[in-house]
Amino acid sequence: MSEPPLLQLQDLTVGYKTRRGTGYAVRGVDLTIRSGESWAIVGESGSGKSSLALAVMGLLDRQTSEVSGSARYDGRELLTMSERELRDLRGSHIGMIFQDPMTCLTPHLRIGDQVAEPLVCHHNTPWSNARKEAAELLGAMGIQNPAERARQYPHEFSGGMRQRAMIASAMACGPQLLVADEPTTALDVTIQQQILDLLRQERQKRNLTVLLITHDLGVVSELCDHIAVLYAGRVVETGPAAAVFADPQHPYTRALLRAVPRTDQAAGGELFSLSGQPPSPLDDIYGCPFAPRCNHAEPRCHKERPELPASDGHAKACHVSLAKFALPASDLSERQAANHSPVLSCQDLAVSYPIRKGMFSRERHAVLKGIDLTVGQGEIVGLVGESGCGKTTLLRTVLGLQQPDSGSVTVCGLGAAQDSHQRRFLFSKVQLVFQDPYASLNPRRRIGWSIAEPLRNFTNQSRAEIEESVRALLGEVGLDASWSARYPHEFSGGQRQRIGIARALAVSPQVLLCDEPVSALDVSIQAQILNLLSELRKTRNVAILFVSHDLAVVRQMADRVAVMRKGRIIECRPTDALFAAPEQPYTRQLLAAAPKVPAV
Numbered sequence: 001m002s003e004p005p006l007l008q009l010q011d012l013t014v015g016y017k018t019r020r021g022t023g024y025a026v027r028g029v030d031l032t033i034r035s036g037e038s039w040a041i042v043g044e045s046g047s048g049k050s051s052l053a054l055a056v057m058g059l060l061d062r063q064t065s066e067v068s069g070s071a072r073y074d075g076r077e078l079l080t081m082s083e084r085e086l087r088d089l090r091g092s093h094i095g096m097i098f099q100d101p102m103t104c105l106t107p108h109l110r111i112g113d114q115v116a117e118p119l120v121c122h123h124n125t126p127w128s129n130a131r132k133e134a135a136e137l138l139g140a141m142g143i144q145n146p147a148e149r150a151r152q153y154p155h156e157f158s159g160g161m162r163q164r165a166m167i168a169s170a171m172a173c174g175p176q177l178l179v180a181d182e183p184t185t186a187l188d189v190t191i192q193q194q195i196l197d198l199l200r201q202e203r204q205k206r207n208l209t210v211l212l213i214t215h216d217l218g219v220v221s222e223l224c225d226h227i228a229v230l231y232a233g234r235v236v237e238t239g240p241a242a243a244v245f246a247d248p249q250h251p252y253t254r255a256l257l258r259a260v261p262r263t264d265q266a267a268g269g270e271l272f273s274l275s276g277q278p279p280s281p282l283d284d285i286y287g288c289p290f291a292p293r294c295n296h297a298e299p300r301c302h303k304e305r306p307e308l309p310a311s312d313g314h315a316k317a318c319h320v321s322l323a324k325f326a327l328p329a330s331d332l333s334e335r336q337a338a339n340h341s342p343v344l345s346c347q348d349l350a351v352s353y354p355i356r357k358g359m360f361s362r363e364r365h366a367v368l369k370g371i372d373l374t375v376g377q378g379e380i381v382g383l384v385g386e387s388g389c390g391k392t393t394l395l396r397t398v399l400g401l402q403q404p405d406s407g408s409v410t411v412c413g414l415g416a417a418q419d420s421h422q423r424r425f426l427f428s429k430v431q432l433v434f435q436d437p438y439a440s441l442n443p444r445r446r447i448g449w450s451i452a453e454p455l456r457n458f459t460n461q462s463r464a465e466i467e468e469s470v471r472a473l474l475g476e477v478g479l480d481a482s483w484s485a486r487y488p489h490e491f492s493g494g495q496r497q498r499i500g501i502a503r504a505l506a507v508s509p510q511v512l513l514c515d516e517p518v519s520a521l522d523v524s525i526q527a528q529i530l531n532l533l534s535e536l537r538k539t540r541n542v543a544i545l546f547v548s549h550d551l552a553v554v555r556q557m558a559d560r561v562a563v564m565r566k567g568r569i570i571e572c573r574p575t576d577a578l579f580a581a582p583e584q585p586y587t588r589q590l591l592a593a594a595p596k597v598p599a600v
Contacts, residue, residue, distance in 0.1 A: 004075070006209050007033040007056070007177060011069035014051045014060070014233075016281065022066060023281030025051040027233035029069075030308070033226075035176065038203060038210040040220040040241070042256070043230035044522045045493055046278050049213045052230070053179050055079075056211075057096055058086035073177065092122040095170030099182035101162035105154040111138070111165050112150025118172040137168040141198060159387055160191035164198065171202060178202075181213040185520065188386045188549035193593035196222050215522035217260050218552070218595025221245060229253045232279050232289035239314030245597070249316035252290050259527040260597045261552035263579065270534065271556060273527035277492065288319065296320050343510045343543045344375040344398065344430075349407035351393055364405075367393045369567040371407070375511065378541040380534075382558030382575070384551060384590065389564040391547045395513050398545070400426050412510050428458045431504035435516035437496035441488040447499050448484030454506040473502040477532060494525030501532065505540070512536075512544045518553060530557060551594045555579055563587050 014026035026048040033039050041049045054060050055067050058078060071078040073094065081089070090096070098104045105114055115137055116130035125133065131150065139146035141164040154162055163183065170178060180199070184192040200223065202208055212224055220227060220241065227244045229237040229252065237250040248254040258272040276293040279285055288294070291301040301319050308317040349371035352364040367390045375381045383391055396402040398409055400423055408415060411429050431454075434440035441450050448470050455466045471481035477498040488496055497517060504512060514533070518526040530553065537544060548554050554561055555575055562572040563584065571584045582588045 004034075005032045005072075006035045006074055007031075007211070008072045009052075009056070009070070010072075012052065012055065012071055013066075013068045014048070014055050015066040017064050017066065018282070020282055025233055025281050026055065027285075029230075029233070029235055030310075031228055031235065031238075032312075033177075033209060033211065035209055036203075036207045037226060038212070038224045039226045039228065040212045040214060040224035041228050041230055042214060042217065042220060044215070044256075044278055044524050046281075047230040048233040049215075049230055050181055051233075053096075053181055053211070053213050057090060057094065057179060058083075088122070091118040091170075091175070092173045093175050094177045094179065095173075095175035097163075097166050097170050097178065097180040097183045099185055101159070101166040102154060104166060105162060107154055110151055110153060111157065115150070115165060115169045115172055118169060122173045134168070134172070137172060138165065141165070141168045142194065158191075160187055160194065163187065163191075163195055167195070167198065167202075171206075174206065175208075177209045177211065179211045179213070182215070183212075184216065184219055185214075189551060189590055189593040189595075190386055192219070192549075192595070196595075199223060216595070217257065217523065217597050221597055222595050229256070232285060233281070234289060234317065235308055236290065236318070237314075237316045238308065238311075243314045247314075249314060250290075250318050251294050251296060251320070253316075256523055257597065259523045261527075261530070261550075261556040262597060263552045263555055263591065263594050264596065270531050271527040273531060274524040288317075294320075341377050342374040343377045343412055344373075344545065345408075345410040346371050346373045346394070346398070347408050347410070348372060349394070349397060349409065350405045351390075351397055351402060352405055367567055368397070368404070371567075371569055373562055373569060373572065375543045375545050377510070377543055378537060379560070380537060380544040380546055380558045382554035382561040383545060383547045383564060384549065384554055384561060385564035387549075390567045391564055392515065394564075395432070395515055395545070395547065398511075398513060399430060399432060424458070428454075428507045429509055430511045430513060431507070431509040433497075433500055433504050433512060433514045433517045435519060437493065437500045438488060440500055441496060443488055446485050446487055447491070450488075451484070451499065451503045451506055454503060458507045469506065473506060476505070476536075477502045478528075492525070493521055494528055497521065497525075497529050498532065501529075501536070505536065505542075508540070510543060512542055514544060514546045514548075516548055517546075519548065519550065526553070533557065551579075551591060552597075563590070 009029050009031040012026055012029045013024060015022040015024045029052060041052060043049055056071050056078065060067060067079055112131050112134045115134035119125040119130040119133055120127060135146045135150045138150055143149050143161060143164055157165060184195050187195065203210055214220060224241050227239065227241050228235050229250065231252050237244065237253045244253065248257055255274050261271060274293055279289055287302040287304055288306055291297040298319060306317040306319050309315045349368055351368040352366045354362050355365050371394060385391055393402060397404055411426055451470045451473055452466045455461055455469055461469065470484055474481045474484060479495065479498055518529050521529060533544065536542060546557055558575045560572060561575050561578050562569045565586050571587050582591060
């Protein structure tokens with residue numbers, strides 16, 4: 001007899017109340033997870049992954065959401081529990097790791113107290129004993145000097161250390177089920193690998209059951225035994241991870257895997273990307289929800305909804321036979337070596353920040369140490385390295401937002417900006433594409449106004465000319481010109497990133513600085529943005545300095561790669577040569593830490 005499930009979802013449906021009616025983010029999900037298993041819920045943004053996790057944890061607002069069906073934990077129905085019963089269950093039996101630890105940790109409380117709090121609340125442990133156990137937990141999570149670190153505040157921890165503290169808090173009471181919502185999205189590859197190793201160790205030591213919510217298929221291949229693929233709130237494929245990666249049965253799963261950049265494959269051409277957009281939660285879906293985007297859809301796919309067979313093995317919800325799932329090969333042509341005249345040059349660049357030591361003394365902390373880097377016209381240079389190595393400081397210095405201690409920055413043959421006229425020239429020639437497109441757009445302004453802002457500041461165009469330029473820019477990045485009157489919240493994440501790129505291109509810059517432009521995007525939207533940047537490089541001959549912690553993305557995009565460590569560039573070589581035979585041990589360490597996605 002098989003072991004009874006630890007978590008069982010039956011016809012789980014989650015809806016959100018809006019002025020236009022109820023929008024359904026999760027539509028009848030069935031899922032069975034047994035003790036000790038590790039499951040991944042994968043899919044595009046808006047597929048319902050986080051809503052499913054929040055419904056299981058009882059964290060949805062009951063005034064604005066509707067949850068129906070069944071979610072049973074160890075035989076107990078979660079959906080009918082009172083708030084007090086759920087509070088007793090959360091932390092003691094079910095732990096959760098959130099995506100952004102900085103927003104989940106209380107900034108004015110010490111780390112040790114926040115890790116100790118679940119022990120006090122659920123086990124009635126005295127605070128003195130709980131603090132000692134919290135320090136031991138931090139040490140078990142790989143944090144050095146845990147007793148000292150426990151007395152520090154969240155802002156004194158790095159991103160990886162904050163995530164370890166979050167895991168320690170989630171594991172404090174020894175839960176049976178751990179729900180992890182995008183736990184490694186914002187981390188560089190070495191820290192990500194450490195977090196994955198830590199989760200694997202805890203799972204083996206405690207027989208922990210893991211439910212991982214992610215769009216990173218590389219993380220799934222490293223950590224999970226089973227996969228459920230979500231699309232438009234429905235499970236379209238499920239099965240053992242090895243089987244799904246080796247032989248995906250649903251065209252949507254196959255497309256997701258084909259859209260993932262790979263570190264072990266020479267690239268330089270166009271990534272495969274899905275056309276169209278997922279249906280809105282407010283839409284009434286008839287037939288297969290993926291049919292409008294599927295190249296192999298048959299007439300009945302638009303009328304008759306395929307059901308997912310009840311199976312403990314590999315199953316799909318699709319009408320079409322597997323033989324029709326073959327996708328055209330991506331155009332991954334080999335890079336052509338080219339000579340690029342430099343438009344951006346950093347020579348012996350040094351930057352330091354003042355730090356306070358005691359009440360009256362200060363000293364300077366060196367962040368950049370003798371940086372030499374050039375980017376040629378029409379060239380893409382990738383910049384990689386761990387968090388804290390100086391990548392963002394280098395971008396700020398190139399933009400003129402940070403003055404160097406020594407060395408020089410040259411843009412289009414002119415030196416660093418010192419007065420207002422030089423800064424005005426610099427900002428017209430160098431533009432930045434931000435990591436978070438939503439935070440970089442004014443939520444109270446229509447997107448047409450945001451795109452036009454650089455034109456108002458740096459050109460003498462008339463109002464009519466600016467409106468025409470905005471329409472042209474929207475068309476160039478693949479958006480409808482009529483959308484200029486919409487606000488940022490009316491767009492998806494990928495569309496907002498396109499808006500950010502359009503704004504950066506408004507003044508025809510010679511250099512684009514891209515600071516983690518796709519780290520928060522799912523793989524299908526990521527492929528669209530990367531293809532767009534590659535196309536803009538060709539049509540505008542713009543130079544791109546591309547900062548990323550995703551080595552597979554860098555391999556796909558960059559002509560050359562510069563590897564930074566502790567404020568220095570330790571290796572800068574053509575991309576394919578560097579990935580094939582890295583010269584520095586640190587570079588080999590980065591490449592070894594990158595998650596590998598099996599080829600399709």
